[in-house]
Amino acid sequence: MNLPPSETPLAAPGGLQPACVLSFNANDPCGAGGLAADITTIATIGGYPAPVATGILVRDSSAVLAHHALSAELVAEQAAAVLEDLPVRAIKLGFAANTDNLAAVAAIASDYDSLPLIVHMPDLPWCTSEEIDDYHDAMSELVLPLASVLVGNHSTLWRWLLPQHDSARSPSARDLAAAAQQHGTPYVLVTGMPQPDAVLDNQLASAETVIASHKVARLPGRFIGCGDTLSAALCALLASGCSLEQAVPEALAYLDASLGAALHLGMGHAIPDRMYWAEPGDDAPDDDTSSSASLDLTRDDTTH
Numbered sequence: 001m002n003l004p005p006s007e008t009p010l011a012a013p014g015g016l017q018p019a020c021v022l023s024f025n026a027n028d029p030c031g032a033g034g035l036a037a038d039i040t041t042i043a044t045i046g047g048y049p050a051p052v053a054t055g056i057l058v059r060d061s062s063a064v065l066a067h068h069a070l071s072a073e074l075v076a077e078q079a080a081a082v083l084e085d086l087p088v089r090a091i092k093l094g095f096a097a098n099t100d101n102l103a104a105v106a107a108i109a110s111d112y113d114s115l116p117l118i119v120h121m122p123d124l125p126w127c128t129s130e131e132i133d134d135y136h137d138a139m140s141e142l143v144l145p146l147a148s149v150l151v152g153n154h155s156t157l158w159r160w161l162l163p164q165h166d167s168a169r170s171p172s173a174r175d176l177a178a179a180a181q182q183h184g185t186p187y188v189l190v191t192g193m194p195q196p197d198a199v200l201d202n203q204l205a206s207a208e209t210v211i212a213s214h215k216v217a218r219l220p221g222r223f224i225g226c227g228d229t230l231s232a233a234l235c236a237l238l239a240s241g242c243s244l245e246q247a248v249p250e251a252l253a254y255l256d257a258s259l260g261a262a263l264h265l266g267m268g269h270a271i272p273d274r275m276y277w278a279e280p281g282d283d284a285p286d287d288d289t290s291s292s293a294s295l296d297l298t299r300d301d302t303t304h
């Protein structure tokens with residue numbers, strides 16, 4: 001589908017109702033990532049969160065201690081109930097526990113293929129390497145053919161999409177986008193591109209080109225919940241009518257602001273403060289490498 005560019009990026013469509021965003025994710029009881037990240041991010045940006053639970057994490061601010069999947073039927077039933085009722089404008093996939101749940105998400109996304117599907121590839125430190133291999137395969141085969149944009153950090157995407165890549169030369173964002181494109185995903189937002197010193201480079205790329213490069217100063221400390229926050233922000237902004245080129249710098253600015261105000265609540269890593277968010281546009285980074293054309297987020301199953 002093609003999202004129209006908006007003059008007022010964060011305005012609700014028609015100015016009347018918040019844009020509904022359905023997110024598939026696990027619950028994280030420490031509130032750093034998972035559904036809590038999605039709900040707070042989407043709501044703070046002005047959207048309406050429709051959280052669909054895929055599983056339960058047992059975690060604190062230091063580590064994930066256990067995870068439990070909900071049944072694929074339960075995942076599908078929750079999503080169907082929401083989609084048949086609320087005017088959902090975009091779908092986010094955070095984490096879906098296992099192949100059966102990813103298949104359920106893919107079936108729903110395929111039924112609603114007019115909606116943009118924003119897919120986050122999380123690090124999965126709580127999974128065994130066998131579980132990670134299965135997750136990678138299911139993401140490639142079932143989810144990427146339907147996704148509009150894939151979001152993930154450079155090393156995670158490299159390990160998944162280009163495991164055979166020359167380890168002496170790290171892949172470019174275009175290399176990663178080309179690998180995603182082979183499975184059907186047109187755009188990739190790669191965070192933490194290798195950079196000297198304290199700079200982080202986040203690149204929006206297609207197989208053909210780097211559409212935008214957004215460099216930010218790396219904030220000191222270790223954070224959890226960054227990927228969920230960024231991908232939920234991106235999804236909410238797209239749901240509100242932003243073009244992808246508008247939404248990416250806004251979502252990155254939102255993450256940056258949340259990390260700048262990060263909370264040290266537990267004994268482990270810092271947690272983004274997603275309620276802390278200045279008026280839109282105030283601190284959006286320069287996006288002088290962005291192209292002005294509107295990108296087509298069509299998810300077209302016919303390419304497969």
Ligand SMILES: Cc1ncc(CO)c(N)n1
Pocket residue numbers: 200216217218219220221223226256259
């Ligand atoms: C600005 C920024 N974004 C993300 C991270 C997470 O690594 C960081 N340290 N700083």
